[in-house]
Amino acid sequence: MDQKEKAIFCWSGGKDSALALYKVLLENKLEVVALLTTLNATYKRVSMHGVREELLEQQAASIGLPLIKMYVNEGTNSEYEKEMEALLLLYKQKGVKKVIFGDIFLDDLRQYREKNLEKVNLLAIFPLWKRDTKELIAEFLDLKFKTITCCVNDSYLDKDKVGVNVDREFISSLPDLVDPCGENGEFHTFCYAGPVFKKPIEYALGEKIYKPLEIINPEHTDKLPVTKGFWYCELLPLR
16 A cells, blocks of 8 residues: 655644535645644734634644644745745654645635745645635534624624624635635634544633734825724633
């Protein structure tokens, strides 16, 4: 029997990552040697999602895979690319040939990932690529995964949509312009139970925090900032 190729899974901690990992493990054609997550070095939280490092560690322990933490400070693309290249070169020496992502349909993001991996001669794998997101979220729920919104973009969703479980009622309540998997960045999730976990991750809901983000609209000749931001729900580890 041929030896399976080794791969690293880029793990965000959310529903798309969980479903993509489930499919890879079920197919059993690759040896997933570790989960890889980018964290803010100062706050020790998952980049963008804001989930605490302790909860990320509990996810990895429940899944039963080693966790690789890549810390960033500035959060710039150049810093991310530099750190990622060094890390992947290290694991390439250990036999890793592929890197797995949970992206679904953002072509620019896929091209960006593939371009970065070309630098170290590794191959990107996208188990969910171009799948209908309505079908994906239905499959996710049918598989009995459990996930909660930890961050929402207030250009699309209000404060009441953060810190709530993603279920069929949540999906049906979304505005028409919001993708059911939040693939355009409308919302992010923390997956705490399901078939890839040996046991659920226990957490408590903390406060909801708003963080504004100033964006310059190039169509505004006066360059006035168009302010929007994100609602975060603090998820507190219970152990």
